[in-house]
Amino acid sequence: MEDQGIKGKRLLFFPLPLQGHITPILQLANILHLKGFSITIILADNFSTTFDNIRANYPHFTFHTIYDGLSEDDKAKTDIDALFLLSLFNQRCVPHFTEALRELVLEDSNIVCLLSDSILHFTKAVADRFKLPRLVLRTGGVCSLLVFAAIPLLINKAYSPLQGMESVQEEAVEELPPYRVKDLPLFKTCNVDALYQVIEGMIRETKASSGLILNSFEQLEQFSMSKLRGDFPIPIFPIGPFHSHFPASSSSLMSQDQTSISWLDTKPPKSVIYISFGSVAAIEVNDFLEIAWGLANSNHPFLWVVRPGLICGSEWIELLPSEFLETVDGRGHIVKWAPQQQVLAHPAVGAFWTHNGWNSTLESICEGVPMICMPCFGDQMVNARYVSHVWKVGVQLENGLKRTNIENAIRTLMEDEEGKQIKERMLELKEKANLCLKTGGSSYESLRSLTSYISSF
Structure with missing residues (x-):
C-alpha cells in the first residue's frame, strides 16, 4: 500500500555488483517500491558479471548501466586480490558515476535521494555535488560493522587485524568481546594500505551520510544496535x-538448479544437511575431499552446492572418487547452484552448513535452520562467532577440515542432546524474526520511519 507523499518520487540505487551485495540492495529496492517509490538501479558493468537474470526478474525497475572504469589489466591483477579491486573501483568509477548522476538528475526532477552500498564510499562526494541526500545500506551485520569501525583501535593495541596472527589465534580480544583473534575479519591481500583505505572510507562516509539502513532487526543484535547509535550520529533504520x-524473488547472478527442490521432496522432515559456501569462497582440493568424506561418513542425506570455481584448480566435481559417488548414491545430491531461500524453507532440511555470509545467516535464522559454521573470509568470522557463541544456534568447525571433525559436527547437530537445544534456541530466534515484521514490530516501525524520512527530502 502506497504511503501519502511518496507517489512520483524516484530513488536511485547503486549496488556493489557482487552477489552478496546486490541481493540485499535489490531486496531493499523492492521493499521501497512496494511503498510507492519509483526505482532506478545503476549497475556498474564490466565488473566480471552479467545482469540478464536481474533485468528479467525486476521488470518494475528502471536500469541504468555505467562503465566501472576497470581495464582488463586491472581485473587480471585483482584475480588474486579482490580487496585491491574494491580500492580501484572506488577510484576509477568516479567520473562514470558522476556523469550518470548528472544525466539522471537532469532527466528526472522527482529523484529524491541516492541509496548506495556502504563500501562505495566515493558516492558521498558525488551525491553532494548534485545536492542529493545519500543513504547508506550496510549489507552485513551490525556486529561486524562495529569491528570494522574499531580497526584503528586494534592497530593501536598492536593487533594485526584482517591479516591473521597465527600464534595468538585463540586469545581473547579484550577491547571487543566476545571475539578472539581468530574471529576478527580476515582478508587475503597484498596491499594492506588499500584495504584499510576502503574500510576507513566506508566508516567515515557512512557517518557523514544522511542515514544508515540495516538488514537486521533490533532483537537479533540489540547490544550492537545500542552501541552503533552511540558511535554513528545519523538516523539508523534496522x-x-x-x-x-x-x-521469494531471485536476484541470483547464476542459474539455479530446481532439481534441488524435487530431490528434497523425496526426503523425510529435518533429515537433510544443506551445504553451500556462497558465491565467492574458494577451497583447496584436500579440504574438498575431506568435506566429501565427512558427509559420506555421517550417513545423513545431503544437498551440496559445488559452485564452478569453488575448488582451486578444478572445474567442478571431477576430483570426487568413484568410491565416494557409489557410497552416497541416492543419499547425496550435488548441484552447481540452488534456490537457497526455497531450500532453507523446505521441511526436509534440518541443518545448513554455511560460510556465514550475512544473507545466508539471516535466511537460515528466518527459516529456523541450525547452522554448521565454516567462515572463509571477511565478516564471516564475526558472524560465525555470533551464531555459535552469542545466539548459540549453531556449531563452528574450528580445528581444520578433517572428516572426523565434520562427522562429529553433523552428529552433534542432527542427533545429540546439544543439537536439540540448539534447534530450540533457533526456533525462538525465528519467532523473533517473524514478530519484528508484524504491525507494531521493531522493523515494521523502523520501515515506517524510513519511508517518512525519505519522503521529507
Missing part, C-alpha cells in the same frame, strides 16, 4: 530481514 518483507 528494517530487516529484507527478504521476509515479500515473497
Whole structure:
C-alpha cells in the first residue's frame, strides 16, 4: 500500500555488483517500491558479471548501466586480490558515476535521494555535488560493522587485524568481546594500505551520510544496535530481514538448479544437511575431499552446492572418487547452484552448513535452520562467532577440515542432546524474526520511519 507523499518520487540505487551485495540492495529496492517509490538501479558493468537474470526478474525497475572504469589489466591483477579491486573501483568509477548522476538528475526532477552500498564510499562526494541526500545500506551485520569501525583501535593495541596472527589465534580480544583473534575479519591481500583505505572510507562516509539502513532487526543484535547509535550520529533504520518483507524473488547472478527442490521432496522432515559456501569462497582440493568424506561418513542425506570455481584448480566435481559417488548414491545430491531461500524453507532440511555470509545467516535464522559454521573470509568470522557463541544456534568447525571433525559436527547437530537445544534456541530466534515484521514490530516501525524520512527530502 502506497504511503501519502511518496507517489512520483524516484530513488536511485547503486549496488556493489557482487552477489552478496546486490541481493540485499535489490531486496531493499523492492521493499521501497512496494511503498510507492519509483526505482532506478545503476549497475556498474564490466565488473566480471552479467545482469540478464536481474533485468528479467525486476521488470518494475528502471536500469541504468555505467562503465566501472576497470581495464582488463586491472581485473587480471585483482584475480588474486579482490580487496585491491574494491580500492580501484572506488577510484576509477568516479567520473562514470558522476556523469550518470548528472544525466539522471537532469532527466528526472522527482529523484529524491541516492541509496548506495556502504563500501562505495566515493558516492558521498558525488551525491553532494548534485545536492542529493545519500543513504547508506550496510549489507552485513551490525556486529561486524562495529569491528570494522574499531580497526584503528586494534592497530593501536598492536593487533594485526584482517591479516591473521597465527600464534595468538585463540586469545581473547579484550577491547571487543566476545571475539578472539581468530574471529576478527580476515582478508587475503597484498596491499594492506588499500584495504584499510576502503574500510576507513566506508566508516567515515557512512557517518557523514544522511542515514544508515540495516538488514537486521533490533532483537537479533540489540547490544550492537545500542552501541552503533552511540558511535554513528545519523538516523539508523534496522528494517530487516529484507527478504521476509515479500515473497521469494531471485536476484541470483547464476542459474539455479530446481532439481534441488524435487530431490528434497523425496526426503523425510529435518533429515537433510544443506551445504553451500556462497558465491565467492574458494577451497583447496584436500579440504574438498575431506568435506566429501565427512558427509559420506555421517550417513545423513545431503544437498551440496559445488559452485564452478569453488575448488582451486578444478572445474567442478571431477576430483570426487568413484568410491565416494557409489557410497552416497541416492543419499547425496550435488548441484552447481540452488534456490537457497526455497531450500532453507523446505521441511526436509534440518541443518545448513554455511560460510556465514550475512544473507545466508539471516535466511537460515528466518527459516529456523541450525547452522554448521565454516567462515572463509571477511565478516564471516564475526558472524560465525555470533551464531555459535552469542545466539548459540549453531556449531563452528574450528580445528581444520578433517572428516572426523565434520562427522562429529553433523552428529552433534542432527542427533545429540546439544543439537536439540540448539534447534530450540533457533526456533525462538525465528519467532523473533517473524514478530519484528508484524504491525507494531521493531522493523515494521523502523520501515515506517524510513519511508517518512525519505519522503521529507
